[in-house]
Amino acid sequence: MKAVVLSSGGIDSTTCLAMAVEQSGAESVAALSVVYGQRHARELESAKAVARWYGVRHRVLDLSAVFKDCACPLLAQSGGAVPHGSYAQQQRQASGVVATYVPFRNGLMLSAAASFAMGVFPGEDVGVWIGAHADDAAGNAYPDCSEDFLNEMGMALALGTDEKAILVAPLSSMNKSQVVKAGLDLGAPYHLTWSCYEGGKKPCGQCGTCIDRAEAFRANGVPDPALEEGGRP
């Protein structure tokens, strides 16, 4: 089966790409990165480098206009600071949603990936891969990462595409450490990835995604290759 893999240039989507290439072969895989108004283009450079590493075609889609009115601190226009501390420490809405939730971003990216998939692989069955994992969904932090959401979205994709687009979320029941283990087993090029919400030369080490990434490598007993000198693209 063909595969379109949503690729942010981070750990989770790079693990997905490693799995899709392992399963279908590079010529049957396309990576898709979405510009949603993020504060920096650093992660897109990583997404490009990872796609090059695997020799898969890569498309960047700019959907930032959708979020033009959105005040989320992850977005460049917000002007606000990115919250520091792990997800567990972040201030949440009463419902549990964290400040870095970008409204329905995964729904939008999955929909765009399904439409894109049917254009780039016409008439074929295509897996639409997303790297959402259990830590992101925990406590309703990111409602559009939950298994319930992914199940419903998967049914919507299948029904709305005459069953051509099949949602694939292989990490949805894993925590971040298990994701890193799966990627290490496949030789995923983590040295090329970028996770930090900030766009500096080096990861800030203080935002939620930096902290969670560091913990995941620590749990696997290996250093984060992106932190080693000359590790990043």
Added chain:
Amino acid sequence: MKAVVLSSGGIDSTTCLAMAVEQSGAESVAALSVVYGQRHARELESAKAVARWYGVRHRVLDLSAVFKDCACPLLAQSGGAVPHGSYAQQQRQASGVVATYVPFRNGLMLSAAASFAMGVFPGEDVGVWIGAHADDAAGNAYPDCSEDFLNEMGMALALGTDEKAILVAPLSSMNKSQVVKAGLDLGAPYHLTWSCYEGGKKPCGQCGTCIDRAEAFRANGVPDPALEEGGRP
């Protein structure tokens, strides 16, 4: 409740807008039009005119990059001719899908509308309205218009937005004649609308949407106000 109404400038979405304004008042409603690569901008002019008529804010989102590889004849880049004849007469794939199906367009537009809604009405419950109706779904012509699809997509929207975005599809069990009746009852400004797949000065009268529109007005025993001299914007 607030409302974001997907508005193409045609009959169905204009009827939805009439209903949303009736229900929530113009100040609580925003209209959203999506550029997906359609062959002409004529329908967007109508969408603008309809939004002005109701005094609701209006946003145009360009998502055409998503469909850049798509060969659908509705899209400007295809270079192909728009099929003539009613939907019932159109050539279909074995599964029933018609040539003018644009892959997962409604899924993409609903997702974009949900993300947009939460930016423009932050913290509020927002209805995300779409004018899909039963004729479009008949025989699987447009799989992303079926009630099954809309139900699943509605659940995905609710789950992925912490229940802030609620899909509203008031026409999903109506045929086109019933849609026109509902709009006529509300005084919808059909004289401002555009349905034809072609972008000429006057509707072609031969494409599926022209034929179905004409039949719907005939069934209601009234002339199509957009065909009268000086009727259109």
